[in-house]
Structure formats: C-alpha cells, structure tokens
Amino acid sequence: MVDSQQxxxxxxxxxxxxxxxxxxxRQSLLQKGMPSISDEDWRLTNLxxxxxxxxxxxxxxxxxxxxxxxxxxxxxxxEVFRLIVDPQLRPMDPETLPQGLxxxxxxxxxxxxxxxxxxxxxxxxxxxxxxxxxxxxxxGLSVEGKDVPPIELIINAEPGKFSSTRVIFILKENAKLExxxxxxxxxxxxxxxxxxxxxHKGAVLNHAFLGYGSGQSCLLAKLSVQQESNSQYCFTGxxxxxxxxxxxxxxxxxxxxxxxTLRGLQITKGKEQxxxxxxIRFEGPEGKLDQLQKGIAADxxxxxxxxxxxxxxxxQQTNASQLSRNLLLSKRARIDTKPELKIIADDVxxxxxxxxxxxxxEELFYLRSRGIAFEQAIRLLLKGYCQDVLKQLPLPAKExxxxxxxxxxxx
Amino acid sequence: MAxxxxxxxxxxxxxxxxxxxxDIETEKFSxxxxxxxxxxxxxxxxxxxxxxxxxxxSFRQWKKMREPNWADLGYPKIDYQDMxxxxxxxxxxxxxxxxxxDPKLLETFDKLGIPLSEQKRLSNVAVDAVFxxxxxxxxxxxxxxxxxxxxxxxxxxxxEYPELIKKYLGTVVPINDNFFAALNxxxxxxxxxxxxxxxVECPMDLSSYFRINxxxxxxxxxxxxxxxxxxxxxxxxxxxxxxxxxxxxxxAVVELIALxxxxxxxxxxxxxxxxxxxxxxxxxxxxxxxxxxxxxxSKISWSQVETGSAITWKYPSCVxxxxxSIGEFYSVALTNNLQKADTGTKMIHxxxxxxxxIVSKGISxxxxxxxxxxxxxxxxxxxxAKNYSQCDSMLIGDQASANTYPYIRSQQPQASIEHEASxxxxxEDQLFYLQSRGIDFEEAVSMLVSGFCRDVxxxxxxxxxxxxxxxxxxxxxGSVG
Numbered sequence: 001m002v003d004s005q006q007x008x009x010x011x012x013x014x015x016x017x018x019x020x021x022x023x024x025x026r027q028s029l030l031q032k033g034m035p036s037i038s039d040e041d042w043r044l045t046n047l048x049x050x051x052x053x054x055x056x057x058x059x060x061x062x063x064x065x066x067x068x069x070x071x072x073x074x075x076x077x078x079e080v081f082r083l084i085v086d087p088q089l090r091p092m093d094p095e096t097l098p099q100g101l102x103x104x105x106x107x108x109x110x111x112x113x114x115x116x117x118x119x120x121x122x123x124x125x126x127x128x129x130x131x132x133x134x135x136x137x138x139x140g141l142s143v144e145g146k147d148v149p150p151i152e153l154i155i156n157a158e159p160g161k162f163s164s165t166r167v168i169f170i171l172k173e174n175a176k177l178e179x180x181x182x183x184x185x186x187x188x189x190x191x192x193x194x195x196x197x198x199x200h201k202g203a204v205l206n207h208a209f210l211g212y213g214s215g216q217s218c219l220l221a222k223l224s225v226q227q228e229s230n231s232q233y234c235f236t237g238x239x240x241x242x243x244x245x246x247x248x249x250x251x252x253x254x255x256x257x258x259x260x261t262l263r264g265l266q267i268t269k270g271k272e273q274x275x276x277x278x279x280i281r282f283e284g285p286e287g288k289l290d291q292l293q294k295g296i297a298a299d300x301x302x303x304x305x306x307x308x309x310x311x312x313x314x315x316q317q318t319n320a321s322q323l324s325r326n327l328l329l330s331k332r333a334r335i336d337t338k339p340e341l342k343i344i345a346d347d348v349x350x351x352x353x354x355x356x357x358x359x360x361x362e363e364l365f366y367l368r369s370r371g372i373a374f375e376q377a378i379r380l381l382l383k384g385y386c387q388d389v390l391k392q393l394p395l396p397a398k399e400x401x402x403x404x405x406x407x408x409x410x411x
Numbered sequence: 412m413a414x415x416x417x418x419x420x421x422x423x424x425x426x427x428x429x430x431x432x433x434d435i436e437t438e439k440f441s442x443x444x445x446x447x448x449x450x451x452x453x454x455x456x457x458x459x460x461x462x463x464x465x466x467x468x469s470f471r472q473w474k475k476m477r478e479p480n481w482a483d484l485g486y487p488k489i490d491y492q493d494m495x496x497x498x499x500x501x502x503x504x505x506x507x508x509x510x511x512x513d514p515k516l517l518e519t520f521d522k523l524g525i526p527l528s529e530q531k532r533l534s535n536v537a538v539d540a541v542f543x544x545x546x547x548x549x550x551x552x553x554x555x556x557x558x559x560x561x562x563x564x565x566x567x568x569x570x571e572y573p574e575l576i577k578k579y580l581g582t583v584v585p586i587n588d589n590f591f592a593a594l595n596x597x598x599x600x601x602x603x604x605x606x607x608x609x610x611v612e613c614p615m616d617l618s619s620y621f622r623i624n625x626x627x628x629x630x631x632x633x634x635x636x637x638x639x640x641x642x643x644x645x646x647x648x649x650x651x652x653x654x655x656x657x658x659x660x661x662x663a664v665v666e667l668i669a670l671x672x673x674x675x676x677x678x679x680x681x682x683x684x685x686x687x688x689x690x691x692x693x694x695x696x697x698x699x700x701x702x703x704x705x706x707x708x709s710k711i712s713w714s715q716v717e718t719g720s721a722i723t724w725k726y727p728s729c730v731x732x733x734x735x736s737i738g739e740f741y742s743v744a745l746t747n748n749l750q751k752a753d754t755g756t757k758m759i760h761x762x763x764x765x766x767x768x769i770v771s772k773g774i775s776x777x778x779x780x781x782x783x784x785x786x787x788x789x790x791x792x793x794x795x796a797k798n799y800s801q802c803d804s805m806l807i808g809d810q811a812s813a814n815t816y817p818y819i820r821s822q823q824p825q826a827s828i829e830h831e832a833s834x835x836x837x838x839e840d841q842l843f844y845l846q847s848r849g850i851d852f853e854e855a856v857s858m859l860v861s862g863f864c865r866d867v868x869x870x871x872x873x874x875x876x877x878x879x880x881x882x883x884x885x886x887x888x889g890s891v892g
Contacts, residue, residue, distance in 0.1 A: 040481065313809050328824040331791060335822075341815040343834050346806035350834040354817065356789070358824035 004034050007054050011134055017106055018138060018166075021113065025132025028124070035126050042126070044304050044336050046273050049244050053190040053218035058134065059163040073154075074399035082152040085139060085165075100148040100175075104140030104168065112140055112168050112198070125277075127248055128222045131194040134164035142170040143177045150178040150396045157217060159187030166194040171203035171231075178394035180208045185217025185242060193221040199231035199258075206234045208397040212405075213242035223249040229257040229284070236263040236393050237276065240406055245274035256284025256315055264293040265389040268301030268333070269410050275304035282315035289320035294389050296382065297326070297333035298410045308340040309350065316345045322352040327385060329358065329410070382407055427684055430654035433519040433624050440497040442627070446470060449597055452497050456566050456600075459573055462580075469586040469596030476590045482753045482784070484722050486695060489660060496598045498628040500542055516542060519622065537562055539603045539619040541632055546601045551615065560644075561606035562617050565633055568604035575606060579637055583666035583703045583730070591662040592699040595631045599664065602632035607642040607673070616872055618647040621663075623683070623694065626655035634665040638673035640706065645676040647875060650719070652684045656692045658721060663698045671706030671733065676714070678871050680879055683719035690749030693721025700727035701757075704736035704765075712739035714870040716879040717752060718886050726784065728757035731765035731796075738767040741867040743879070746779030746811070747886055755785035755802075755817075760793040760826065769800035772864050776807035776887060782814040789826035796826040804834045805863055807856075807887070857884035 008029060014022035034051065035042035076082040081098050097103065104112060124132075155165055171177060185191055199205055211219050219242045227233055239245045251260055266274045280289055289309065297303040303326065311318050326335045339352040359381050367377035386406065390398075440448060449470055453463040478489070500516055520540050537551035539562065546564030555562050561572065569576050586596040603619040623630050638644055652659065661683065667675050677700075686693030696719075702711035713727040729738030740756040758767035767787070775781035783802045804813035815832050837859050845855035861868070861880050868876045 038481075316809070326821070328821050328826075331822070331824060333822070333824075334820065337819045339815065339817060339830075339832070341832070341834065342812060343804065343806065343814065344809065344812040346809045346811070346836040348806075348834060348836075352815070352830075352832050354819050354830040355828060356819055356821040357827040 004029050004032075008133065010058060012058070012136065016136065017109060018135060021132050022136075025129050029129050029133050032126060032129065041277060041306070044302070045246070045275065046244060049273070053244060054162065056160065056162040056188065056190050059158045059161040076152060077396065080150045080152055080396045082154065084154045084156070086156065098149050100143060100145040101151065102142045102144070104142055104170070108142070109138060109140045109168070112170060112196075113138075125222060125248055125250070127192070127220045127246060128194055128224070130220060131164055131166060131192045131222065134162070134192060135166040135194065136164070138166040138168060140168040140170070142172060143175045144172045146174070146176040148175070148177055150180065150394055152180045152182065152396055154182045155184070155191070155193065157183075157185045157189040157191040159189050162190040162192070164192040168196045170198045171200060171205055173200045174202040175200070176204040178206045178396070180210065180394055180397040180400065182210045182212070182400060183219060183221065185211075185213035185219055186215060188216045190218040190220070193219070195221070195223045197223070197225040197233075199225065199227045199233055201228045202230045203228075204232045206394045207236070208393050209235070209237045209247070210397060210400050211237070211239045211242065211245060211247065213240070213245060216243045218242060218244040219246065221247045223247070225249070225251045227251065227253045227258040227260065229255040231258045233258070234261040234392065236389060236397070237265075238389070238406070239266040239274045239276070241272070242274055243272055245272070247276050249276070249278045251280045253280075253282050253284060253287040256282055256287040256318070259288040260290070261392070262289070262291040262293070263389045263392050264305070265386055266303055267296045267406055267410060268303045269298045271300045273302040273304070275306070277306040279308040279310070280320070281310040281312070282318050282320075283312070284314060285316045285318070287315060287318045287320070289322070291322040292389065293324045294385065295326040295335060295337070296329060296385070296410065297335050298329040300330070300332045302334045302336070305337045306340065307338070307352075309342070309352070311343045311345050311348055311350060313344045316347045318345060318348045318350065320348070320350045324354040326356045327358060328356055379407065382410065427654060429651035429682065430684060432653040433515060435500050435515050435624070437498050437500050437625060439495050439625065439628065442495055443492045444494070444496055444598065448496055452598060452600065455497065456569070458569055461573075461577055462569060465581065465586070466597050469593050472587050473590065473593035473597055476587075476593055478590050482724060484724060484751050484753060486658070486722055489695070491594070494660065495625070495628040496631070497600055498625050520620070537615055537617050539564060539617075541601055541603075541619060541621045542624060546603070555614070558611050558614055559608040560611060560613055561604065563604055565602045565604045565635065572606070575637065576635070579635060579666070579668055583668060583701045584664050584699050589699060591697045592664050595633060595662050595664045595699070599631045599633035602634045602663070604634075605636040605644060605646065607638045607644045609639040609642060611642045613642070613644040616645045616647055618649070621648070621650040623652035623659055623661065626653070626657050626659060629660040629662065632663045634663070636667045636675055636677070638669045638675050640670050641672040643674040645872060646678070647872060648677070648679045649682070651682050652694055654684050654687075654692060658693060658695055660695050660697065665698070665700040667702035667711055669702065669704050669706060669709035669711050669736075672708050673706060674710040674712070675702065676712045677702070677727070678875055679715040680875055680882065681715065681717045681719055681723070682882060685719045685748070685750050686721040688748050690721065694719065696720035696723045696725065698725040700725060701730065702728070702738070703730045704733050704738060706733045706736070708735045709733050710737040710739070712741070712870070713756065714741040714867060715743070716867070716871070716882065717742065717744040717754060718882050720752075721750060723752040723754055726755050726757055728759065729767065730759045730761065731767065732761045734762045735764045735766075736762060737765070740767075740769045740771070741870040742771045743774070743864045743867045743883070744772070744781055745774045745883055745886055746776070746781040748777040748779060750777075750779045752780070753782045753784055755783045757786040757788070758798060759788050759790070760796040760798070761790045763792060763794040763796065765793060765796045767798045769798070769802070770866050771802040772867055773802070773804040773813055774807065774860060774863070774883075775804065775811035775813045778810045780812050780814070782816065784816045784818075786818040786820070787828055787830070789821040789823045789828065791822045793823045793826050796823065798828045800830040802832045803863070804832075805860070806834065806836050853888060857887060860884070860887060
C-alpha cells in the first residue's frame with residue numbers, strides 16, 4: 001500500500017523531453033493526493049486494489065521484454081502494419097515505416113506537447129496525472145494522406161512492474177487511418193497509458209482500443225482526443241480480463257461540426273472491476289455524437305460506466321445520443337451506470353438511455369424450443385449482444401477480438 | 412369566485428404575490444444553536460424525555476457531520492449560529508376554537524388563499540397551517556376523528572400519541588442520515604402528523620400549509636405520516652415565504668410509512684420566495700423526504716411542482732421493502748433567473764417484485780441551473796423488480812443549463828431498469844402554429860409548457876393541478892423571447 005507521496009518518491013528523477021511534464025504532474029499529484037471515495041469519479045473504484053497496483057516497482061529504463069507472448073497473437077496480414085513496442089516504447093522491430101506514417105522528431109513532439117498544455121486544468125484527470133508523473137518516453141506518430149495501411153500498435157505490459165506509456169497521434173488535414181491499439185496486461189502488472197489524438201480538419205480515424213488483461217493486471221488508460229471541424233472519429237473500446245480496468249475516453253470537438261462515434265464493450269467476470277468514464281465536450285456548433293456502451297457482468301464482478309456529455313452555450317444544434325445497456329448475469333455481480341448530461345445550449349437534441357437487465361426469457365425460450373441447448377443458447381445471445389459493438393471495428397481488429405476469447409469463462 | 416378573479420389579476424401584476432410580511436408579535440429565541448437552545452425548545456413544547464434525548468443525540472451527531480457540497484450548488488457558507496431556531500407568533504397555546512386565534516394570522520392565511528375560518532374553509536380539504544415554527548390551526552379535525560384519522564400538528568401528537576411518535580419517528584430518515592436531517596432532528600419545531608388506522612380510506616384530502624414569516628429564522632418542520640394496513644391517504648403540501656434580501660434556510664424532514672396494502676400520495680407545490688432577478692434573497696430549500704413501503708403491496712407516490720426557492724436541493728425517495736410494493740415520483744421543476752434546483756428521487760428496491768416509476772420534467776430559463784439527479788438501486792433480493800424512468804428537460808433561452816445525472820445500480824439480474832431522457836426547446840413550429848391561430852405569444856408558451864408537464868399534472872389532485880399550471884405560466888412570464 002502506498003500513499004501518493006511515497007509513490008512519487010519511488011519515481012526516477014525527472015529529465016529529458018518529458019521532464020517538465022513530469023515535474024508538473026508530480027506537483028499536481030502531491031496536491032491532489034490519492035483519489036478517495038468522496039471523489040465522484042472514483043467513488044465506485046476499489047481503491048485498496050488501486051493502491052496495491054500502484055505499489056508495484058516502476059519499470060526501469062533498460063528493462064527489455066525478453067520473450068513475447070506472440071504465439072497467442074493472431075497472424076498479421078500483409079496489408080496491416082504491425083508495430084510492437086516495449087514498455088519503453090521502443091519499436092521492437094525497427095522496420096521502415098510505411099509511406100505517410102512518420103515518427104515525430106523531438107521538435108515536433110515539443111509542439112504536440114505544448115498543444116496539450118493549453119487545455120483546461122479540469123480536463124486533466126487523476127489517471128492522466130499518474131501518467132504525466134511517471135512516463136519517461138513518448139512515442140509520437142503523424143499520419144498524412146489517405147493511403148496509410150491499417151496500423152496495429154501493440155503495447156505489452158511488463159510482468160511484476162508498473163509501466164507507463166504515452167503515445168501521440170497527429171492526423172494531418174484530410175488524413176485517413178485505421179488504427180488498432182492493443183494493450184496487453186500480463187501477470188501482476190500495472191499499465192498506465194495515455195493516448196493523445198489530434199484530428200486536423202477533415203481527418204478520419206477509425207480507432208479500436210483493445211485492452212486485454214490477464215492474471216492480476218491493472219489498466220489505467222486515458223484517451224484524449226481533439227477534433228477539428230469536419231473530422232470523423234470512430235472509437236471502439238473493449239476492455240476484458242483486467243483485475244482493475246479503467247478507460248477514460250475524453251473527446252473535445254474544438255470547433256464543433258465534427259462527428260464522433262463511440263462504442264464500448266466491457267465484460268467482467270471473477271472479481272474483476274472494469275470501468276469506462278467517458279466525457280465529450282462540444283466547443284462549437286453542429287457537433288454529432290453517437291454513443292453506445294455495453295457491459296456484461298458475471299460472477300462477483302463489477303462493471304461501471306460513467307458517461308459525461310457537455311453542451312455549452314456555443315454548441316447550438318448539437319445532436320448527441322447516448323445509450324448504456326447492461327447485462328447482469330449473476331446475483332453477486334454489480335452494475336453501476338451513470339449518464340451525466342450538462343446542457344446549456346437550447347437548440348440541441350440530446351437523448352440518453354440506460355438499461356440493466358438479464359437475458360430475455362422469451363429469447364432463450366425461442367432458441368431452446370428450436371433444439372438449441374441451454375448453454376449454447378446463452379452463448380448465442382451473448383454473442384449477438386456484443387456484435388452491436390464489434391461490427392464497427394476496423395478490419396484488422398476482428399482477428400483480435402475473437403468473441404470466443406471475450407466470452408470465455410463468462411457463464 | 413369574485414375573489415379568485417381578483418387574485419389572478421394580482422398575479423399578473425406581481426411576480427411573487429406572497430412576498431408580504433405579516434406584522435405580528437412573535438416570540439423568538441436568540442440566535443445560535445447549542446444544547447441549551449435545544450433543551451429550551453423541548454421545554455417550551457413540554458416534550459417527554461425520550462424526545463429530548465432524540466434531539467440531543469441528533470445534535471451531537473450533527474456536530475460531527477460535515478455540510479455536504481457534492482451538488483456544487485455554490486451557495487455561500489451558512490452560519491448556523493447566526494440563525495434563530497424557534498419563532499412563534501405570540502399566543503399562549505393552541506386555541507380550541509379558531510375565533511380565539513389572532514385575527515392577523517387568519518388574515519394572513521386568507522391572503523394566501525388558505526381560509527381557515529369555518530365559513531370560508533376549502534371544501535373537503537383539511538388544512539394544518541404552520542406559521543414559522545408552530546402550527547396555528549388544523550381544520551376539520553372533528554370530522555376526521557370520526558373515522559379514526561389523526562391529523563394534527565406534531566407537537567400535539569407528541570402530547571397525545573407519544574407511543575406512535577416513539578415507534579416511528581426517525582425510522583425512515585435516521586438522525587445520522589445526512590447533515591440537514593440531523594439538524595432538523597435536533598431542532599424541529601412543528602409540522603404535521605397523520606395517522607390513518609387500519610382499513611380506513613381517508614375521507615378528504617389532508618393538507619398542510621407552511622409559511623415562513625420572519626427573515627432570520629430557519630424553518631425546520633417535521634412531517635410524519637403513517638398509513639396502517641389497507642388504508643389510504645392523499646396529502647398536499649404548500650409553502651410560501653415573504654421577500655427578504657437575506658437567505659432563509661428551510662430544512663424539513665418528511666417521513667412516510669406505508670404498511671400492507673396501504674397507499675400514500677404526497678403532493679407538493681413549492682413556491683417559496685426565489686430571490687429577485689439578481690439572485691438576492693430567497694429560500695434555501697434543503698429537504699429530506701423519504702417514504703418507506705414497509706408492507707406488502709403498499710404504495711407511495713410523490714408528486715411535486717417545484718417553482719420557488721433560491722436553491723432547491725431535495726430527493727423525495729422510496730424505500731421499497733414490502734413485496735410488490737410500488738414507488739412513484741412525478742416532478743416538475745421550473746427554474747428562472749438565478750435559481751438553482753438539484754432534485755430527483757431515489758428508488759431503493761429491496762423486496763421482490765417491487766416496481767417504481769419516475770417521471771421528471773425540468774424547465775430551465777433565465778440563467779438558472781436545473782439538475783435531475785436520481786438513483787435507482789436494485790438490491791440483491793429485488794427479484795423481478797422493475798423500474799422505468801423518464802426525465803425530460805426543456806430549455807428556454809441559451810443561458811440556462813439543464814443537467815441530468817441518473818445513477819443506476821443493480822445487483823439483481825432478474826430486475827430490469829429502463830431509463831430514458833431527452834432535452835429539447837420550445838419548438839418554433841409549435842409556437843408559430845399557436846400564434847397563427849390568434850393565441851398571443853406568452854399564452855402559447857405557457858400552453859406548450861403545460862403540455863410538456865401534463866404527465867405530472869395529471870397526477871396532482873384537481874385543485875393543485877390548476878394552481879400549478881397557473882404558477883408555471885406566472886413564473887415564466889417575460890422569460891421567453
């Protein structure tokens with residue numbers, strides 16, 4: 001168990017490109033302290049477990065992944081560019097990058113980081129601060145043009161360690177990309193991950209975030225997306241297998257007139273606790289949002305969704321819809337869902353809905369009356385339930401998100 | 412009828428017609444709160460020892476508690492020592508007949524549209540009138556007692572039915588429930604008590620009317636309604652206060668208990684003074700209301716129209732314990748100018764096959780802030796429980812905000828929860844349609860608003876529904892366009 005001061009002391013000295021960010025992050029953390037149950041955003045989190053995960057030793061500079069669990073990975077087709085990075089974000093396989101994709105040099109990185117510094121302090125969540133304070137390296141990539149092949153970015157946690165990674169993607173004007181990001185947790189590990197995306201005018205991004213934990217692993221991920229006008233951002237976040245998982249997609253439509261689609265699926269079993277805390281803010285008129293979040297909770301697990309939508313005065317004619325649907329499969333599991341709408345603009349259409357239930361008796365009966373065994377019928381219904389979210393995934397992600405895997409051990 | 416017309420004329424001239432102060436000699440305690448003040452209140456009311464213990468225990472609990480701030484209502488810190496905890500119009504004790512009551516008081520209630528004197532009484536509604544800290548009069552008491560219904564002020568109930576008070580007081584809202592409930596439990600001065608015996612359907616609507624008169628007195632009333640097996644009652648609550656530049660705290664506690672097959676319907680039209688256009692003055696309405704559906708197939712229904720108060724912060728709730736018990740919540744909350752409202756409900760499903768319905772309509776105009784915050788919780792034993800919630804917000808003008816925070820928690824797979832919500836504004840098309848048919852702008856707006864609130868108004872007793880409709884129109888006057 002640690003308090004924030006102890007944890008901060010265990011960090012290496014701040015230096016390098018991220019030195020300034022680290023110092024600032026550590027300062028704010030020291031002020032804020034650890035999250036407590038009186039913080040609305042952390043009220044439901046298993047804070048003791050969080051503290052335990054924070055007390056893992058920090059992954060050090062020269063740690064290398066000696067063996068990869070590649071065997072479990074699906075094959076990578078030729079059209080897809082697979083980029084594997086180690087906990088220090090060094091590409092494991094320094095291949096030549098495909099055309100249109102570039103690694104940002106330090107000058108460009110500083111520029112990209114500066115963009116972020118101007119954002120509102122309230123936007124910086126505790127999850128993000130943890131990353132600011134601890135991440136020593138940042139991987140920046142820029143995308144230009146429409147012909148970049150789909151990218152698969154694989155981030156591996158280091159067993160027994162706390163690793164912290166930060167990735168920045170910049171999509172230039174009218175660029176188009178399909179990105180599959182896989183974050184793998186293994187053994188007793190904690191992965192703090194910060195992903196920043198900047199979509200310039202007219203950029204189109206189809207982004208899948210696949211967080212697959214195994215064993216006693218923890219994920220603390222923040223996704224910060226800034227969209228300029230006419231950009232399209234489509235996000236599918238899947239979380240599965242984390243003892244403690246937390247994903248915070250935070251999207252800002254800087255000028256409105258952009259479109260955002262969010263799909264989320266989280267499946268909890270055993271004693272897992274997985275949460276999604278999304279926030280979308282419209283800073284200009286005529287923004288669009290379509291959000292669907294699904295959760296399945298089995299065994300003793302706990303599934304949390306918190307979805308904030310902010311429509312300030314300037315964001316007239318916003319059209320936002322949010323739907324949270326949850327399946328509760330066991331008597332001992334728990335589901336908490338909380339939409340949060342803050343609306344000031346008056347000429348808007350905002351709707352939200354939330355449901356919690358179990359599988360429908362009639363649907364089960366229908367399948368069984370056609371000779372499908374009980375277990376199989378349940379499986380079929382669960383598959384169908386997940387399909388709503390999965391159908392939007394970019395092509396290369398389909399290999400990763402094998403339903404079989406997702407629904408393994410869910411009963 | 413003629414009088415009614417007069418009042419409606421008055422309506423259009425004055426934004427808040429209940430803002431007058433009655434000049435009456437009152438007995439007030441000095442400012443501040445400590446154990447002595449509590450003992451004094453208790454002695455003043457000649458309370459039995461158990462109640463004094465209850466008060467003192469609450470006070471000690473309250474001192475340990477911190478004022479909550481999670482709702483982010485942004486009101487200045489309340490100085491609890493700069494407030495008077497007991498104020499009563501001077502009269503030796505409650506009069507047997509209304510003729511002996513100070514005519515000024517009767518006049519006040521007449522002016523508020525609540526005539527208490529025999530010949531003018533509202534037909535078929537029994538009224539308990541509370542002025543500052545004490546109950547002035549309760550009408551139709553004799554008729555009610557024929558049916559065995561007890562309807563009196565809580566002080567009288569303490570004297571006459573101490574065993575009932577002892578058994579039920581603080582069982583639904585425990586003293587340590589929240590900061591304001593603890594404060595109320597320590598200093599509550601008066602309020603209404605209703606007891607409906609087994610199998611009795613209350614022959615008339617019961618109603619209490621709360622009036623704050625002095626500007627530096629907090630009002631802490633306590634209402635306790637007990638409906639025994641297979642009984643039913645409909646209870647109405649109305650409130651007004653004069654216009655002061657200072658903020659007055661109103662921290663009431665309402666407890667409802669429904670046993671097997673009993674049903675309680677609790678309706679509120681809240682019209683406390685809301686402060687002026689710059690947000691100066693007004694009532695802080697921090698109320699804890701909770702009903703306990705204890706028995707099988709019991710039912711508690713809350714309907715509320717919230718139009719007043721500088722800040723409204725309340726969540727009338729239902730604890731659904733009895734099998735197949737039903738909880739309902741129908742609410743219209745309207746905010747204008749700089750008003751803030753954070754209101755909603757909690758439906759705590761404990762027993763199997765419990766059902767709850769939530770319909771909430773929020774209307775925000777001016778620079779106000781209107782939030783729906785609600786909790787639906789399905790406990791592990793709530794087999795086959797069902798909830799349906801609907802919250803709609805209407806925005807008038809682009810400076811008001813409408814927030815929705817529904818909390819949903821389920822621990823029972825065989826329970827189903829449905830929640831839907833929408834936000835809209837008054838549609839230009841609808842306005843144009845009405846105006847083109849010769850209905851003037853303001854009237855068209857109020858028609859549309861009233862249509863928006865229909866689901867809730869339908870749940871209100873007749874007299875209230877009409878009043879609520881008028882009230883909304885009045886409150887919105889001049890805020891559109």
